[in-house]
Amino acid sequence: MAGLLPPLKPIPIKDRLSILYIEYGNLDVLDGAFVVVDKTGVRTHIPVGGVVCLMLEPGTRVSHAACALSARVGTLLVWIGEAGVRLYSAGQPGGARSDKLLYQARLALDDSLRLKVVRKMYALRFGEEPPQRRSVEQLRGIEGARVRETYKRIAARYGVEWKARNYDTSDWDKSDLPNRCLSSATACLYGVTEAAVLAAGYAPAIGFIHTGKPLSFVYDVADVYKFDTVVPLAFRIAARKPHNPEQQVRLACRDVFRESKLLEKIIPGIEDMLAAGEIEPPERFEEQVGPAIPNPDSIGDAGHRA
Template sequence: MMKPVPGMPPPDLGQLVRAQDRISFIYVERCTVHRDGNAVTATDERGIVHIPSASLGALLLGPGTRVTHQAMMLLAESGSTAVWVGERGVRYYAHGRALAQSSRLLEAQAIAVTNQSSRLRVAREMYAMRFPDEDVSQLTMQQLRGREGARVRRVYRDAAAEYGVIWDRRDYQPDDFDASDTVNQALSAATTCLYGITHAVIVALGCSPGLGFVHTGKDRSFVFDIADLYKAEVAIPIAFEVASREPEDVGGETRRAVRDAVHESKILERCTRDIKTLLLPGEQDDIVEWGTVELWDGGDRTVTGGTNYGAEEDND
């Protein structure tokens, strides 16, 4: 008789919350992250906070954080992502694996990104989402980049005027957060939060963060692609609003504002829908995120995995 697998059993797949319905992210620092049943705990001198893992999108682990093996195992089993970030959450260092058992979207992404025509189609669709009143179906990538650059500059100017913030240009020091002015600090914090959120959705759906359509050459190219769909709506106005108040904790105020905006604007739900629309256009069914292992059988055929097909070899 086989011995039972040691440790607490993983949560039931039926108990897990879909990516679009999860809490966007939680940021912790200077604490110990552990596990209590099917909840992640964060402990510091003030006490213990329980976080339901099955409803969490991304756990951002800031400086001074210690995380146990049991906590990481629970996050992986729950389809959540752990992201190690720097001071105030504005630097990305590494991320943990999220559990996505279906490769359907990943395969569609790989096929689309490796064909020039389909890659251009997806890139145009991404820009079309940002220019809903324009026909971009015939524009080249160079023309699309020009349109996007002009749009972003206009968004910066409008936000600066609305909140009365002096604005020159995007300027930040990756190695020195405090070297930038307040609005650039807030922009760095807001975009990092947005990257963490979109990264969590991408891996929860089983896609590759590195296979981008507009961005390329980085391990998070697709993250940057998807985050850009919402940056002008979420990150930029929030950064200027926070900067206008000149708070003492720019990073913390920005993170909390992004968290609230993501919830109010249903960004997780939209992000999930947008990724599915981009990679599998025209499909209206709800794509299942949890799949089963199959074996390729040539052409478009598959057969059930976990089966001994030795008899077929004997017949041959």
């Protein structure tokens, strides 16, 4: 039956639903469709090719067929903890490309090129050029001070009592309400950003401002968009003091990602940040190995292998 199915043609990343959370169900491919089956046997169909990222919470099981289909259509599978406070593992929807990895690594390893990229990230984030003759470490310090002030300003706008950014992923309930809302909101943003980074063929671990972490580049990119999207949202919800803040934050993130057309911005934004290094990306190698699951017809979108 599988041989009779027509070739899959992925939907461009920018046209997809950003994230979908799944818990307490089995993900499988039944009758050619991607479904979640609950403990009573009820099937819920998911248009997996129309979703950028599936966030898999505790209680979820995934079949081999579901993983293969997700990889084929470019949907990232992310295994997270309850309330999204931890990211345990992530699939790779399309595979990192060697030319993109070499380009990213060269920019990160050369101090002068890295500084150019960091300055571009700073300018995109704050809407102004950073001070001249500053090192990456000095710019990081300036950024930290501005971020702390920005938190205070946004908290005051929504009437939220704010002390400092303080959270412990091993003791979720120990954090105050604003910090819990912020953690949930940034987890959503990181999931979508990691999906974009991987889909574009780059390495999440090779960062420019953040370094030494598995998601350093994800944090770099997400920080550019954080204060225009999820931070005001988190404080707005914290001001309401709902009894289910994490759920409210997730739903609001889903809506703000769609309204702001975030996914249309991230991949071009990544290319813009790296282009600040002013070097040409490597040419495709003649002996370069093609994708394991080829897509014969290019759709002209950086989020897919073709």
